[in-house]
Amino acid sequence: MYVNKNLAISDTGFIFNPSTGDSFSTNEVGKFIIDLLKQKKSKEEIISQIVLHFNVDKVNADKDLSDFFAMLKSYQLMLDENE
Amino acid sequence: MSKKSYERPYIQKLNTGTMNKFGTKTEYAPVTAIEGVPVKKLIADYGSPVFVISERQIRKTYHEAVRAFKTRYPKVQFAWSYKTNYLNAVCNIFHQEGSWAEVVSMYEYQKAIQNGVPGKKIIFNGPDKSIEDLSIAVDNESLIHIDHLDELYLLVELLENKKKKARVAIRVNMDTGIYPMWDRFGFNYENGQAWNAINKIMSHPELMELVGLHCHIGTYMLSANAYSVAAWKLSDLAMNIQLRYEKTISYLDLGGGFASANTLKGSYLQGSDIIPSVDDYAEAITSTLLNFGFKQENLPTLILETGRAMIDDAAHLLGSVIAIKRLSDGRRSIVMDFGVNILFTAFWYNHKISPAQEFSHHVEDMVVYGPLCMNIDCVRESVTLPLLNRGDNVVVHRVGAYNMTQWMQFITMRPKVVLIDMDGKTHIIRENETLDTINQMEKMPKHLKSINL
Amino acid sequence: MSKKKVVVGVTGLNNIDSPGPGIPVIRALKDSEYFDVRIIGLSYETLEPGIYMHDLVDKTYQIPMPSAGTSSLLERIQYIHSIEKLDCIIPNFDAELHNFIKLSPTLKKDYQIATFLPELEQFESRHKSVLFEFGEKNDVKVPFAKMIFSPSEIYQLEDKFTYPLVVKGKYYDASIASTPEQAVSYVNKISAKWGYPIIIQEFVSGNEVNVTAIGDGKGKCIGAIPMRKLYITDKGKAWAGVSLEDNQLIEIANRVIANSKWRGGCELEFIKSNKGEYYLLEMNPRFPAWVYLSVGCGQNHPEALLKMALGIDVKAFESYESGKLFIRYAYDQIVSLSEFEKISTFGEL
Known part of the structure; x- marks a missing residue:
């Protein structure tokens, strides 16, 4: 899994995908996750980082992350490694 | 290291043409308390979902309506429309304020009697009155509003065997420039049905006295002017009765139908921005009556049966998030512990829903579903709300009218209804149903008693 | 200064x-x-x-x-x-x-x-569905119109309308029907999209002319510029237009603004029938997109509106230049x- 490394994210959570021209808005946790994805972190690593930095348990972090990944994929911001 | 507060990750495509969130804070500003009582406490004490009614708001709305009419017209009487909300505690707030009872069935009639309303102050409307019902109403000297000729003949038949005279009115339907025209109730004005019915009643002076005329032109009326037309046509009938029979009609009942601030589905603008105020309705009706040309001593009493506009604002439904899901097309959906079973009005209103706790400024569009295992159980097809989580609470606004009468016991049981009194104290005014409540009405044939699986 | x-x-x-x-x-x-x-x-x-x-x-x-x-x-x-x-x-x-x-x-x-801005009552009074009444009240010809709530009502209109007639939706859409059967089919089509009522309107053939105008809310028309579209886009919007000299039209515009005591800017859409009579088709309750032509013709309507909004006395414009063109461009x-x-x-x- 990876995200386009040219994806521009500003501090305000504004995302611009230069390869499609789409813009998005994300929140603090979303930005945190995308930054980790750009560093090629695995899902497990991301979950443990979220739990480490935010006040949330692992089960909920996992559930929300799966949903977030699904959205990133549907927006074509994230691709599977083998694609 | 102290951890940061967590909000589930969210990403939204910036589309043009979608609702922009700037300045729409009031739409999802949290509502954390009802009349000073915290939502969390109400839910902890009485469960979720729960209906919460404010006595203060009911009395306030009532006083405003009375002021609007009484400052413009000398003889005004309100009658509480039982079908709008017939919880006894609610009815009695209106009765304490001086409202009579307006009922449309024997069930409601009996409720009014049990609440202590004198028979003379009950208006008996509706198309379904049996000979037994009519007999009780005649004995109690209630005001019988005749809906159709069959009812009139039934009443004549009853009264011929009784030694008592009935006090009656007829319901009149008419064209007030409003579509749809409610012509299924009562007698038509334009084609002469109403005048014909009046003549029939006046031909039985020994059996009944025609004391009033009634109309109810529609529901959620956005035009105050339609009431002016209605008031004119009723006045016209009253004046003709005066001229032809030298009989003074003692009251004109303009019915109800005043809109509440809920937003109807399909309405582009917010309900609160387009509905006439109670002063607009009052001005339209009273100025017509005052200018019609009645002699001072013949000025009829104005009766109003407005229900929705009097109670809608006073009730909230509190509920909780059961689940957050993603639909196949990527839309967010949320499942609440209340659905159309107890929020019947969700079928025609886009009810305002507020979160009951603070959130960040991020919001998302979502579909709000109820808990029923049925596809039609949808509370809002599209609403912008903060990033709610399982267990979070929400407050649904303006649910006082028709929900606590039209709710259904389907799949699950109906919840408690709580009243917050003038001092901020809470009272259960209707218990939640239990399995026993429902089961005690069922009977099991002997041969079906045992099963062996 | x-x-x-x-x-x-x-x-x-x-x-x-x-x-x-x-x-x-x-x-x-x-x-x-x-x-x-x-x-x-x-x-x-x-x-x-x-x-x-x-x-x-x-x-x-x-x-x-x-x-x-x-x-x-x-x-x-x-x-x-x-x-x-x-x-x-x-x-x-x-x-x-x-x-x-x-x-x-x-x-x-x-x-x-x-x-x-106009009062809510004025604003409502010029809605498409009640424009005919607006015309009667303000002494301006409006094609005869009637609201209907079901397709079957078409057949009851025969003594009131001759064909062709216009079938209009509450907000958008309009079709010209030459027979009752055609009218019924348009009613069904338009009502499926916009709901009822449907407006049935007398058909008037002729040329469209528009006026941008401004009223002081007390019965005075501060300014009015008539314009005919010279070229329209596929959305029916003017791409180019020219200001006209037309005293009759100015007089009608003045009358509508005066009688309705209109406050603010507006656009009056007329059709000039083949007999030379003007019929009001629509009154938009705000300036049109071509309002800058008013400046070009010597009447700055938005400036006049701002002055009146701020309580500054404004005299009615007495003249304007006809024959000025506006030609829109994209950039x-x-x-x-x-x-x-x-x-x-x-x-x-």
Whole structure:
């Protein structure tokens, strides 16, 4: 899994995908996750980082992350490694 | 290291043409308390979902309506429309304020009697009155509003065997420039049905006295002017009765139908921005009556049966998030512990829903579903709300009218209804149903008693 | 004489192929000899071109869509006002006018923000569905029209209408039917889309002419410029037009404005029948997108509106130049992503 490394994210959570021209808005946790994805972190690593930095348990972090990944994929911001 | 507060990750495509969130804070500003009582406490004490009614708001709305009419017209009487909300505690707030009872069935009639309303102050409307019902109403000297000729003949038949005279009115339907025209109730004005019915009643002076005329032109009326037309046509009938029979009609009942601030589905603008105020309705009706040309001593009493506009604002439904899901097309959906079973009005209103706790400024569009295992159980097809989580609470606004009468016991049981009194104290005014409540009405044939699986 | 400094909020910055009147109104205000205006753009969408026209619009704020209601709008205006100290707001969209009219007393009383809008009653009185009554009341010919609520009513209209007639939706859509059968089929088609009522209107053939006008709310027409479209886009919008000399039309416009005591700008759409009679087809309750032509003809209508909003006495214009053309053009602005980001994320630019 990876995200386009040219994806521009500003501090305000504004995302611009230069390869499609789409813009998005994300929140603090979303930005945190995308930054980790750009560093090629695995899902497990991301979950443990979220739990480490935010006040949330692992089960909920996992559930929300799966949903977030699904959205990133549907927006074509994230691709599977083998694609 | 102290951890940061967590909000589930969210990403939204910036589309043009979608609702922009700037300045729409009031739409999802949290509502954390009802009349000073915290939502969390109400839910902890009485469960979720729960209906919460404010006595203060009911009395306030009532006083405003009375002021609007009484400052413009000398003889005004309100009658509480039982079908709008017939919880006894609610009815009695209106009765304490001086409202009579307006009922449309024997069930409601009996409720009014049990609440202590004198028979003379009950208006008996509706198309379904049996000979037994009519007999009780005649004995109690209630005001019988005749809906159709069959009812009139039934009443004549009853009264011929009784030694008592009935006090009656007829319901009149008419064209007030409003579509749809409610012509299924009562007698038509334009084609002469109403005048014909009046003549029939006046031909039985020994059996009944025609004391009033009634109309109810529609529901959620956005035009105050339609009431002016209605008031004119009723006045016209009253004046003709005066001229032809030298009989003074003692009251004109303009019915109800005043809109509440809920937003109807399909309405582009917010309900609160387009509905006439109670002063607009009052001005339209009273100025017509005052200018019609009645002699001072013949000025009829104005009766109003407005229900929705009097109670809608006073009730909230509190509920909780059961689940957050993603639909196949990527839309967010949320499942609440209340659905159309107890929020019947969700079928025609886009009810305002507020979160009951603070959130960040991020919001998302979502579909709000109820808990029923049925596809039609949808509370809002599209609403912008903060990033709610399982267990979070929400407050649904303006649910006082028709929900606590039209709710259904389907799949699950109906919840408690709580009243917050003038001092901020809470009272259960209707218990939640239990399995026993429902089961005690069922009977099991002997041969079906045992099963062996 | 030094010009009077004022801060004016303006909506309708969608200067696209079917343009809103915001940018033309702003250009007119910027041309004013009397005012030195700071323009606060009020936008609904992030791609409205006016947001990025910094020579015309000094600062833009996103405002909630009309469907969010007046309380949301008021809250947003309070915020904008706390920063910008607005003197006046000129709304330019049909759909937002209801809310601005509702709010105008509050804006004036609590925030000293002026507007110059018709009363709600005037605003409602010129709706498509009641235009015929409006015409009768204000002594202007309007094609005879009747609202219907079911297709079967078409057959009951035979003594009132001759064919062809026009079948119109409540908000949009209109078709010309030559037979009752055709009319029924249009009624079904249009009602499926826009619901009832359907408006059945007398068909008048002729040439379309439009007037941009402004009334003082007391029965005086401050200015009126007639225009005929010379070229229209496939959306039916004027691409080019020319101001006309037409005393009869000016007189009718004056009469409508005077009788209805119209307050604010408006656009009157007429058809001049083959017999030379004028029929009012529509009255739009705000300036048209071609209002800048009024400046070109010597009557600055937006400036006059701003003056009246601020309580400054305005005399009616006495003349204008006919034969002035407006020719619209499209223009590609180059905008950096950071500007788009700012308006998207903060709702301000």
